[in-house]
Amino acid sequence: MLRQYELVERVLAYAPDADEAMLNRAYVYTVQKHGTQKRASGDPYFSHPVEVAGLMTELKLDQETIMTALLHDTVEDTLATTEEIERLFGPNVARMVDGVTKLSKIETMTENERAAENLRKFLLAMSADLRVLLVKLADRLHNMRTLHFIRSEDKRRRIARETMEIYAPLAQRVGMYEYMREMQLLAFQQLEPDGYATITGRLEAIRAAGEGQVDAIALEIKQALAGKNLRVEVAGREKHPYSIWKKMAERHVSFEQITDIMAFRVLTDDEDACYVALGVLHRTWQMIPGRFKDYISTPKRNGYKSLHTTLIYNNAMRVEVQIKTGDMHQTNEFGLAAHWAYKQSGAKPDGQVGWLRDLVEILDASSDPEELLENTKMAMYQDRIFAFTPKGALFQLPKGATPIDFAFAVHTNLGAVAVGAKINGRHVPLRTTLNNGDVVEIIRSRTSEPQLSWLSFAVTGKARAAIRRAVRQKERADIAATGRKLYEEIIERLPAKVGKKMLSEGIRRLKFSGEDELMIAIGQARVTDRQVMEALVPGSVAQLPAGEDWPQDAWPRQSRAIVVRGLSPGAAFTLAPCCHPVPGDRIIGLRRPGMGVEVHAIDCLKLADGIDADWIDLSWDTRTDGAIGRLRAELYNRPGTLAEMAGVFAHNHANVVNLEMTQRENPFHTYIVDLEVRDLAHFTRILTALRGSDAIADAERI
Numbered sequence: 001m002l003r004q005y006e007l008v009e010r011v012l013a014y015a016p017d018a019d020e021a022m023l024n025r026a027y028v029y030t031v032q033k034h035g036t037q038k039r040a041s042g043d044p045y046f047s048h049p050v051e052v053a054g055l056m057t058e059l060k061l062d063q064e065t066i067m068t069a070l071l072h073d074t075v076e077d078t079l080a081t082t083e084e085i086e087r088l089f090g091p092n093v094a095r096m097v098d099g100v101t102k103l104s105k106i107e108t109m110t111e112n113e114r115a116a117e118n119l120r121k122f123l124l125a126m127s128a129d130l131r132v133l134l135v136k137l138a139d140r141l142h143n144m145r146t147l148h149f150i151r152s153e154d155k156r157r158r159i160a161r162e163t164m165e166i167y168a169p170l171a172q173r174v175g176m177y178e179y180m181r182e183m184q185l186l187a188f189q190q191l192e193p194d195g196y197a198t199i200t201g202r203l204e205a206i207r208a209a210g211e212g213q214v215d216a217i218a219l220e221i222k223q224a225l226a227g228k229n230l231r232v233e234v235a236g237r238e239k240h241p242y243s244i245w246k247k248m249a250e251r252h253v254s255f256e257q258i259t260d261i262m263a264f265r266v267l268t269d270d271e272d273a274c275y276v277a278l279g280v281l282h283r284t285w286q287m288i289p290g291r292f293k294d295y296i297s298t299p300k301r302n303g304y305k306s307l308h309t310t311l312i313y314n315n316a317m318r319v320e321v322q323i324k325t326g327d328m329h330q331t332n333e334f335g336l337a338a339h340w341a342y343k344q345s346g347a348k349p350d351g352q353v354g355w356l357r358d359l360v361e362i363l364d365a366s367s368d369p370e371e372l373l374e375n376t377k378m379a380m381y382q383d384r385i386f387a388f389t390p391k392g393a394l395f396q397l398p399k400g401a402t403p404i405d406f407a408f409a410v411h412t413n414l415g416a417v418a419v420g421a422k423i424n425g426r427h428v429p430l431r432t433t434l435n436n437g438d439v440v441e442i443i444r445s446r447t448s449e450p451q452l453s454w455l456s457f458a459v460t461g462k463a464r465a466a467i468r469r470a471v472r473q474k475e476r477a478d479i480a481a482t483g484r485k486l487y488e489e490i491i492e493r494l495p496a497k498v499g500k501k502m503l504s505e506g507i508r509r510l511k512f513s514g515e516d517e518l519m520i521a522i523g524q525a526r527v528t529d530r531q532v533m534e535a536l537v538p539g540s541v542a543q544l545p546a547g548e549d550w551p552q553d554a555w556p557r558q559s560r561a562i563v564v565r566g567l568s569p570g571a572a573f574t575l576a577p578c579c580h581p582v583p584g585d586r587i588i589g590l591r592r593p594g595m596g597v598e599v600h601a602i603d604c605l606k607l608a609d610g611i612d613a614d615w616i617d618l619s620w621d622t623r624t625d626g627a628i629g630r631l632r633a634e635l636y637n638r639p640g641t642l643a644e645m646a647g648v649f650a651h652n653h654a655n656v657v658n659l660e661m662t663q664r665e666n667p668f669h670t671y672i673v674d675l676e677v678r679d680l681a682h683f684t685r686i687l688t689a690l691r692g693s694d695a696i697a698d699a700e701r702i
């Protein structure tokens with residue numbers, strides 16, 4: 001742990017004008033407030049904020065950020081208050097400490113609700129001051145470094161999952177790749193211990209077998225470039241285990257099929273030398289088409305700049321090479337923190353984090369925690385393409401984006417009135433996928449409104465949130481109109497005429513906030529006719545003619561695992577046998593006349609046949625307790641392979657419902673397997689385990 005004088009000396013080394021007395025006061029304050037509190041490791045609790053402050057000094061951040069790091073847990077975990085922090089250390093530090101503080105003491109929330117609320121507050125705070133993000137990322141990184149001291153496996157996995165899904169992508173989005181890689185590696189170790197052990201073991205074996213190979217290749221690259229009088233620094237490394245695991249899962253390949261496990265970095269003096277070095281390498285070794293990326297002429301949205309290429313070394317091995325200047329490398333590893341220059345005037349950083357504005361817009365449009373988490377994860381994870389308006393304005397979108405995503409990116413109001421599009425001057429449907437460099441013109445209509453079916457091809461979180469909000473508003477209005485018609489029928493049966501005063505009293509007795517809420521409740525069958533009549537005219541139900549006094553629960557309630565928005569309670573539905581959706585899949589329903597709703601995964605190919613059907617937005621209820629998933633496994637035809645596959649299922653606690661051999665062709669046997677799985681994550685874990693087995697050539701979901 002850093003001593004007080006060591007921390008202050010670090011700050012003064014790069015910021016000689018920093019207020020030494022104020023830094024000392026913040027250090028002493030956090031030590032006093034945390035007192036005898038201990039961490040799971042047994043260390044004094046104040047060692048954590050001190051280490052976080054140390055991480056901030058490595059990035060050479062300003063005095064206020066260092067003080068925020070020292071104080072970031074005092075309000076949450078001690079008797080300190082935000083007002084006291086503001087009085088002692090100023091309003092900027094108090095505001096940042098409040099932004100970093102977590103909402104973990106809200107006991108009534110579910111795990112997703114708690115995570116969503118933490119994320120909501122965090123995003124709003126850092127939209128005003130991005131130093132909050134830097135402190136939070138350092139806080140999470142240090143917590144991950146000490147995660148193994150926590151005894152509860154469930155708690156370790158929850159923290160690791162949150163890190164993998166939210167904090168690592170945030171670090172990537174602001175270009176802090178060093179933080180991202182370490183977070184992913186530590187989270188991977190907790191979430192997939194078997195996979196981590198297997199890959200690290202194989203990397204060690206490769207390292208032992210080809211000792212010095214990385215250094216030898218790096219030397220050859222340096223010699224090739226030195227021959228053209230280029231002054232360069234070359235460094236090589238193996239890709240880290242999580243990166244390899246991710247490629248295995250995405251490409252459906254085994255470890256042996258991953259050929260590019262080595263990566264090399266070439267640092268040059270200037271930008272021109274980067275392109276010269278690229279030419280030398282391409283003339284010296286064969287490059288792989290489609291693997292070249294120029295992020296210097298077109299930087300990533302987080303400011304990342306580099307040339308990426310993949311070479312074939314010794315006619316067999318694939319070698320990734322990144323070429324950049326020293327300044328580019330510094331910015332790439334630590335993102336906006338690498339060139340942060342906050343002054344007392346409150347200068348803001350450059351425009352490399354414009355994606356944050358999209359996330360803040362999503363906060364306003366998301367109605368529930370699951371939707372907020374889904375939309376923000378989508379906005380943070382996806383790779384980008386570039387599209388232009390007819391006037392040349394540039395917009396960055398995720399790969400797979402459509403004109404409807406482009407329309408909402410330009411302006412929410414434009415997306416709401418879109419009816420068609422032109423791409424490069426040619427009329428296309430709104431579901432057409434955009435390519436890099438497309439010029440997009442949106443065709444509008446004042447009478448148009450967002451359609452539920454757009455959710456099947458909208459990919460940006462901003463577009464999906466806006467579509468859902470518009471559809472909810474229309475759905476709410478339709479339900480209210482239906483409820484008003486039913487209300488008119490109800491009051492016709494009452495013995496007295498209902499005026500405004502009686503209606504107000506009835507609304508008060510039913511504990512609704514207003515007339516609209518009552519009409520919606522009637523339209524949704526959340527209150528019965530009998531309840532409404534009794535609330536409006538007490539004693540009226542007793543006067544009903546014989547046969548009209550029906551049971552309290554006359555309206556059926558949906559009790560199945562799927563919540564179908566827009567359908568009356570009790571509507572029939574089936575899980576489509578073509579795609580076998582499981583909890584965690586995004587799902588949509590097809591409704592045809594005279595038939596129930598058929599539930600499909602959003603990427604089901606059969607949806608293309610549903611043009612004549614009504615499309616209905618569906619989601620999984622939190623009470624869902626698993627479903628049947630189907631997979632195809634191709635096994636080597638040798639003794640014990642079937643038993644090994646069964647062992648994978650047993651190890652992952654999955655019950656086999658049906659198993660059928662569909663093809664016997666040496667040296668492989670192909671099986672179709674139906675499994676009971678908890679959710680999509682459970683199913684994906686099983687598939688990844690199968691692909692990592694030596695007994696199984698391939699496994700894929702059907």
